Amino acid sequence: MHLPPEAAERHTLSVIVDNEAGILARVAGLFSSRGYNIESLTVADVSGDSALSRITIVTSGSPHVIEQIIAQLERLVPVHKVTDLTAYGPHVERELALVKVAGTGEHRIEAMRLADIYRARVLDATTGSFVFEITGSSDKLDTFIALMREVGLVEVARTGVVAIARGKDAV
Amino acid sequence: MLTERPTEDKAQEKSGADWLIETLDELGVEFVFGYPGGAVLPIYDALFRQERIRHILVRQEGGAVHAAEGYARSTGRPGVVLVTSGPGATNAVTGITDAWLDSIPLVILTGQVPTSLIGTDAFQECDTVGITRHCSKHNYLVRHPAEVAATIREAFHLATSGRPGPVVVDLPKNVQVASAPADTVPDRIAHRGYRPAGAPASADIDSAIEMLAAATRPVFYTGGGIINAGPEASRLLRELAALTGAPVTSTLMGLGAFPASSPQWLGMLGMHGTYEANMAMNRADLIVCIGARFDDRVTGRLDAFSPGSMKIHIDVDRSSINKNVRVDLPIVADAGQALAALIETWRARGKTAGNLSHWWTMIEGWRAKKSLSYPASRAEIMPQAAIRRLWEMTRERHPIISTEVGQHQMWAAQHFDFEDPNKWLTSGGLGTMGYGLPAAIGAQLGDPEALVIDIAGEASIQMNIQEMATAVQYRLPVKVFILNNEYMGMVRQWQELTYASRYSESYSAALPDFVRLAEAYGWKGIRIERPEDLDAGIGEMLDYAGPVMVDCRVAKLANCFPMIPSGAAHTEMILQANEVSGEMDDEAKALV
Ligand SMILES: Cc1cc2nc3c(=O)[nH]c(=O)nc-3n(C[C@H](O)[C@H](O)[C@H](O)COP(=O)(O)OP(=O)(O)OC[C@H]3O[C@@H](n4cnc5c(N)ncnc54)[C@H](O)[C@@H]3O)c2cc1C
Ligand SMILES: Cc1ncc(C[n+]2csc(CCOP(=O)(O)OP(=O)(O)O)c2C)c(N)n1
Ligand SMILES: [Mg+2]
Numbered sequence A: 001m002h003l004p005p006e007a008a009e010r011h012t013l014s015v016i017v018d019n020e021a022g023i024l025a026r027v028a029g030l031f032s033s034r035g036y037n038i039e040s041l042t043v044a045d046v047s048g049d050s051a052l053s054r055i056t057i058v059t060s061g062s063p064h065v066i067e068q069i070i071a072q073l074e075r076l077v078p079v080h081k082v083t084d085l086t087a088y089g090p091h092v093e094r095e096l097a098l099v100k101v102a103g104t105g106e107h108r109i110e111a112m113r114l115a116d117i118y119r120a121r122v123l124d125a126t127t128g129s130f131v132f133e134i135t136g137s138s139d140k141l142d143t144f145i146a147l148m149r150e151v152g153l154v155e156v157a158r159t160g161v162v163a164i165a166r167g168k169d170a171v
Numbered sequence B: 001m002l003t004e005r006p007t008e009d010k011a012q013e014k015s016g017a018d019w020l021i022e023t024l025d026e027l028g029v030e031f032v033f034g035y036p037g038g039a040v041l042p043i044y045d046a047l048f049r050q051e052r053i054r055h056i057l058v059r060q061e062g063g064a065v066h067a068a069e070g071y072a073r074s075t076g077r078p079g080v081v082l083v084t085s086g087p088g089a090t091n092a093v094t095g096i097t098d099a100w101l102d103s104i105p106l107v108i109l110t111g112q113v114p115t116s117l118i119g120t121d122a123f124q125e126c127d128t129v130g131i132t133r134h135c136s137k138h139n140y141l142v143r144h145p146a147e148v149a150a151t152i153r154e155a156f157h158l159a160t161s162g163r164p165g166p167v168v169v170d171l172p173k174n175v176q177v178a179s180a181p182a183d184t185v186p187d188r189i190a191h192r193g194y195r196p197a198g199a200p201a202s203a204d205i206d207s208a209i210e211m212l213a214a215a216t217r218p219v220f221y222t223g224g225g226i227i228n229a230g231p232e233a234s235r236l237l238r239e240l241a242a243l244t245g246a247p248v249t250s251t252l253m254g255l256g257a258f259p260a261s262s263p264q265w266l267g268m269l270g271m272h273g274t275y276e277a278n279m280a281m282n283r284a285d286l287i288v289c290i291g292a293r294f295d296d297r298v299t300g301r302l303d304a305f306s307p308g309s310m311k312i313h314i315d316v317d318r319s320s321i322n323k324n325v326r327v328d329l330p331i332v333a334d335a336g337q338a339l340a341a342l343i344e345t346w347r348a349r350g351k352t353a354g355n356l357s358h359w360w361t362m363i364e365g366w367r368a369k370k371s372l373s374y375p376a377s378r379a380e381i382m383p384q385a386a387i388r389r390l391w392e393m394t395r396e397r398h399p400i401i402s403t404e405v406g407q408h409q410m411w412a413a414q415h416f417d418f419e420d421p422n423k424w425l426t427s428g429g430l431g432t433m434g435y436g437l438p439a440a441i442g443a444q445l446g447d448p449e450a451l452v453i454d455i456a457g458e459a460s461i462q463m464n465i466q467e468m469a470t471a472v473q474y475r476l477p478v479k480v481f482i483l484n485n486e487y488m489g490m491v492r493q494w495q496e497l498t499y500a501s502r503y504s505e506s507y508s509a510a511l512p513d514f515v516r517l518a519e520a521y522g523w524k525g526i527r528i529e530r531p532e533d534l535d536a537g538i539g540e541m542l543d544y545a546g547p548v549m550v551d552c553r554v555a556k557l558a559n560c561f562p563m564i565p566s567g568a569a570h571t572e573m574i575l576q577a578n579e580v581s582g583e584m585d586d587e588a589k590a591l592v
Helices: A023-033 A063-075 A106-116 A140-152 B006-014 B014-025 B038-048 B061-075 B087-101 B128-132 B145-160 B173-176 B202-214 B223-227 B231-244 B275-283 B334-347 B357-367 B383-397 B407-415 B436-446 B466-475 B489-498 B514-521 B531-545
Strands: A009-018 A038-046 A052-061 A079-084 A093-104 A121-126 A127-136 A153-157 A162-165 B011-014 B032-035 B054-057 B079-083 B106-112 B137-142 B167-172 B179-181 B218-222 B248-250 B265-268 B286-290 B310-315 B329-330 B399-402 B451-457 B480-485 B524-528 B548-553
Touching: A009 A162, A023 A038, A023 A052, A023 A063, A023 B202, A038 A079, A052 B489, A079 B179, A093 A140, A093 B137, A093 B489, A106 A127, A106 A140, A127 A140, A140 B087, B011 B038, B014 B145, B014 B480, B032 B265, B032 B436, B038 B106, B038 B167, B038 B173, B038 B383, B054 B466, B061 B079, B061 B087, B061 B106, B061 B248, B061 B436, B061 B466, B079 B087, B087 B106, B087 B128, B106 B145, B106 B173, B106 B548, B128 B137, B128 B167, B137 B145, B137 B179, B145 B167, B145 B173, B145 B179, B167 B173, B202 B286, B202 B329, B202 B334, B218 B231, B218 B275, B218 B531, B223 B231, B223 B334, B231 B334, B265 B275, B265 B407, B275 B357, B275 B489, B286 B334, B286 B451, B310 B334, B334 B531, B383 B407, B383 B451, B383 B480, B383 B531, B399 B407, B399 B436, B407 B451, B407 B480, B407 B489, B436 B466, B436 B480, B480 B531, B514 B548, B524 B531, B531 B548
Parallel strands: B032 B054, B032 B079, B079 B106, B106 B167, B137 B167, B218 B248, B218 B286, B248 B265, B286 B310, B310 B329, B399 B451, B451 B480, B480 B548, B524 B548
Antiparallel strands: A009 A052, A009 A079, A038 A052, A093 A127, A093 A153, A093 A162, A121 A127, B011 B179
8 A cells, every 4th residue: 555645735824823822832733733734934923012923834735735724723712813825815925044155266256146146135254154145035045045055055044934915905 | 939919918819729719619610520639739728628619539530531521511511620730631631632522611720830840850740731732722821820810711711612622721839829919810811813603694594595495305414513502502403404304313422412213313324323324415415514523434435425415514613614525505603503593594584394205215215224223132132232221221211321432332322312412421533432431420410310321341441440439439320331242342343344353452351340340349230141131130220329330241242333434435334244254455454
């Protein structure tokens, strides 16, 4: 007997939650306990008074699984609202990466040139290294990081995706 | 301590433990099922100093949770549990998970090490909130005595509203001891995002009524949600069934919501349901699911589940809808309110029951198979016959029946008829052996006059046998009726059907003498060995005023049929043993 592969599509969910102890474990644990995927998860207080946090989750699954993920999230007591931004329509997604590159000579010049093309900023520089800050879609970050591998990538830190709907309305 | 106040304020202050007891009392709690230990001593001392709340001392914390479940399911009121930290809390986890899967309203109070010691691997420390996070509806770690009252109030609200379930409140010992003044106690820790569904949208009800009126082969598929919604929902279900003339089937969890004596009753559906119930589901043109969750024991093979029907699903929890089976009309609402709205709209639109005679003819044809019949025996007591006699001899008294888990549980569901809700206590979702005896104890406390019988298996009963002492301590006349087949019969049956009768570890060896065991605990013990002694034995059990354990020796190798094998379609039901043999393939073995 072999286990069949499963089809998946990528969805970005925005989850508004009460900012209380254990909330991140509750949400992240829901994904692991029910076998859902998490590609990235970001969380921060967005209310000003520490009352509400916004969690952005990038997940993947069949349409049926995505629907269950949303229903299961909404079932959590501290969850106020779940919005599937992918289904909602026009929205913007951004991710930030800090990329450390070390090298001299041609590599160093090439790293600088690529950073310029990708609009990465230099946050730190030594004679033998750079730390770039790059913001954009996850795809753009992936490509930039892949290029940096060829010119002396040392390490990367990424925030994970944050997203918001276009237009004047709150989701 | 946590709050340092000038002495003159101390008079108005109360300790966290006192706040707890006062709030439980205010919420109308009658019983707390519990077991003491170091981390809850302040609460036990507060209990000692009052007389309104009765503490029921169980013999193992697992028993406390099942007893609270039995109390909750039979009375409709939330069950309350109190256990100590560490092993007390971990012993409670099975019961908490059981209540989670079966949607039983419980509030579980656990002791915890003092806040200053949390995370230090202190004596009897465990991460109760972490452990119970995914088997409770919600849980709390209370960090200040001023939060105790509000947390408890919200815990009860969460446990009992919407889709009910267990809520865990972890109380560090210093929070129990430290005091807080009345005026700092906030009224409720509001989770403003928590808004359980209530009334249905009227447009949905309109659509449902049109679908019902137009259907020629409708079925009501009802479940535990009707019981959760309260006795009024059961009454409304009867009314709607009468108005529409449609047949009614129920899951294991919903038995009693619709009277078994009604000609519209099809019996239970699913793996061990009746042929007529499963065939009706398969051939229906409309399924109205109310408070049931399309469990795999019910649907069988999903792609063959009721292929030609439109489906309406009424459920208070949106996550139950479209989880396993896609439906055409989802209605997120309380079952009782939805039923009331359906009835009102049906009447307001002047609908009358359609002509379902063709449908009923089909159903009668399936009924004629008599799928619950079983081979008779003169030499041995057939377990099905024992249950049927138990029902016949007790039905006048409207008994409350609990069960353990196994064949006896399924035979009880098939052969014991229920007329009313809240009379059937069984562990359906988790299928926890050892549930029945403590659940019976909880139910007996909830209704001291009721006849409460645990229909048990000889293996399951040993899982919480220690609770016999609890029944004695509180003078609870519960009856335990063991269908003793000397096997973990349900396991043996699967091994017979799936593994060519290789009975690996499913024999109940070294059984105790249940009659002498009963006597050792101060119960009456009765053994029934021959068919001709069955009535006398049951009679003797019923005549005895105290707790009784009956060791009813039944046919050892009887199987529970009908049965839809795991992963098979409703139409592939096995009616009798000679229809199966041999060994199944790996796909079948991989299914639960
Ligand atoms: C050995 C064994 C064999 C089994 N065989 C069978 C079998 O043959 N047939 C069978 O049916 N079961 C069987 N079961 C039980 C099965 O595992 C499930 O527990 C059961 O089918 C679930 O019942 P339910 O669908 O009524 O859901 P429940 O678990 O009772 O859930 C209730 C549903 O109603 C909803 N609800 C709760 N409150 C409300 C409300 N106020 N208003 C509206 N909706 C509400 C909930 O959200 C949930 O979706 C078996 C169990 C065991 C241990
Ligand atoms: C705690 C627990 N462990 C294991 C199981 C798996 N299991 C299901 S039924 C069963 C056998 C029950 O035997 P018995 O109580 O004698 O009932 P019978 O089937 O013989 O009527 C077992 C082991 C379970 N449901 N619960
Ligand atoms: Mg047995």
